[in-house]
Amino acid sequence: xxxxxxxxxxxxxxxxxxxxxxxxxxxxxxxxxxxxxxxxxxxxxxxxxxxxxxxxxxxxxxxxxxxxxxxxxxxxxxxxxxxxxxxxxxxxxxxxxxxxxxxxxxxxxxxxxxxxxxxxxxxxxxxxxxxxxxxxxxxxxxxxxxxxxxxxxxxxxxxxxxxxxxxxxxxxxxxxxxxxxxxxxxxxxxxxxxxxxxxxxxxx
Amino acid sequence: xxxxxxxxxxxxxxxxxxxxxxxxxxxxxxxxxxxxxxxxxxxxxxxxxxxxxxxxxxxxxxxxxxxxxxxxxxxxxxxxxxxxxxxxxxxxxxxxxxxxxxxxxxxxxxxxxxxxxxxxxxxxxxxxxxx
Numbered sequence: 116x117x118x119x120x121x122x123x124x125x126x127x128x129x130x131x132x133x134x135x136x137x138x139x140x141x142x143x144x145x146x147x148x149x150x151x152x153x154x155x156x157x158x159x160x161x162x163x164x165x166x167x168x169x170x171x172x173x174x175x176x177x178x179x180x181x182x183x184x185x186x187x188x189x190x191x192x193x194x195x196x197x198x199x200x201x202x203x204x205x206x207x208x209x210x211x212x213x214x215x216x217x218x219x220x221x222x223x224x225x226x227x228x229x230x231x232x233x234x235x236x237x238x239x240x241x242x243x244x245x246x247x248x249x250x251x252x253x254x255x256x257x258x259x260x261x262x263x264x265x266x267x268x269x270x271x272x273x274x275x276x277x278x279x280x281x282x283x284x285x286x287x288x289x290x291x292x293x294x295x296x297x298x299x300x301x302x303x304x305x306x307x308x309x310x311x312x313x314x315x316x317x318x319x
Numbered sequence: 320x321x322x323x324x325x326x327x328x329x330x331x332x333x334x335x336x337x338x339x340x341x342x343x344x345x346x347x348x349x350x351x352x353x354x355x356x357x358x359x360x361x362x363x364x365x366x367x368x369x370x371x372x373x374x375x376x377x378x379x380x381x382x383x384x385x386x387x388x389x390x391x392x393x394x395x396x397x398x399x400x401x402x403x404x405x406x407x408x409x410x411x412x413x414x415x416x417x418x419x420x421x422x423x424x425x426x427x428x429x430x431x432x433x434x435x436x437x438x439x440x441x442x443x444x445x446x447x448x449x450x
Contacts, residue, residue, distance in 0.1 A: 170387045174394025182402035189410045 177212065180280040181205070187276035197273040201259055205280050208252040214245030256281035325438045332431040339424030343404075349417040353407055357421065360400035361428055367392040368436070400425055 184205050191197040218238050233241060256278045264274030344352045371389035401422065408418035 166383075166387055167390060170390040171394050174391040175398055177391075178395040178398035178402070182398065182406065185402070186406050186409060189406055 181209075183276050184280045187273045191270065191273050196270060198263065201263065201273070201277055204252050204255050204259060204277055207248055207255075208281050211245050211248035211252060214241060215249065218242050218245075253281050322439070325434075329431050329434050329438070332427055332434065336424045336426075336428030336431060339420050339427060343413075343417040343420035343424065346417075349414055351413045351417065353412055354404055354417065354421045357400055357403060357425065360396050360403070361432075364393055364396045364400070364429070365432055365436070367396075372440075397429055400429070 184202070187197060188202075218241055260271075260274035260278045263269075264271045340354060340357060343349065344354050367389035368386075371383075371385045375383055375385050404413070404418045404421045404425075407413045408415050413421075
C-alpha cells in the first residue's frame, strides 16, 4: 500500500520538522492507517472487475427498461391509451445499443489487430450512426411523452414508461456508459486518495 | 471432501427455492400456475456463462467480449425472472401474495446458482469430470 510509504518515507524536510514528523507518525499511525488502507484495498481489484461490474449494470438497466414497457403495455392494452406505434422508440434504441456495443474502442482508434469488415473509418461511421439513433430515440421518447400524453391529457403512465425505457434503460448508459461511469468512479477515488495524501504531507 | 457439504447445502437451497415457487402457485388461496413459467428462466440462466467458459480458452483473461456478453445476458435473464411475477401481479393474473412468495423463491434459487458457480466453477480447466 503506497500510502504508508508516504507516511514513513524520507522526505526532504528540515531537521526539527523531521523530528515532529517521526513523533506524529508514531502517535497517529494506527488511526490513519486504518482509514487509508481501506481505500487502497478496494482499488486493487477494480481493474479486473470493472468490465464485469459494467456488464452487470448495463444488463440491469437495459432489461429493466424493457420490462417497464412490457408493464405499460399490459396495463393499458388498447390503442387509444397506448398507441402501438410508440413501441418503435424502444426498438430503435435497442438497435442503436447493439450497434454501439458491437464496435470496440480499439477499432475506432485503429490500433486493434484485425481491422474488421469496415476498417477504421467504417467503424467511426457505424458508431456515429449508432449514437445518432440513440439520441434520436431519446428525443423521440420525450416528444411522445409530452406530445402524445401530457398535452392531450391522457393517463400519463405509458408515456413515462417510454421515457424511462429510453432514458434510463436503453441509452448510452448501457455498457459504454457503464464503463465510463466506473472509470469516473475510479478516477474520483484516485483523486480523493491523492488529495488525502497531499493533506497529510501538508499537515506534516 | 469439502465439495460434498457445499453440494448438499446448495441442493437444499435449490429445494427451498423451488418450494417457494410451488407454494406461490399451489396454495388453495392462490391456485394459479402461471409462475411456473419462471422455471424456463431458471434453466436458461447458467447457459450463457457456461457457453462463454467453454468457447474461450481464458488465455487473454483481461478483456473478454464473449464473457461480458454472457454476463450481460445472464443479468437480463435474472431481471426478467424478477420482472415477470411483478407484471403478472399488476395485471391481476396472480395475487400479490403469490408474487411475494415467487420473488422470495427467485432470490433463493439465484443465490443457489451463484453459489454453485462460486464453489464449483472456479477451477482452471472446466471439465465435466470433476466429480
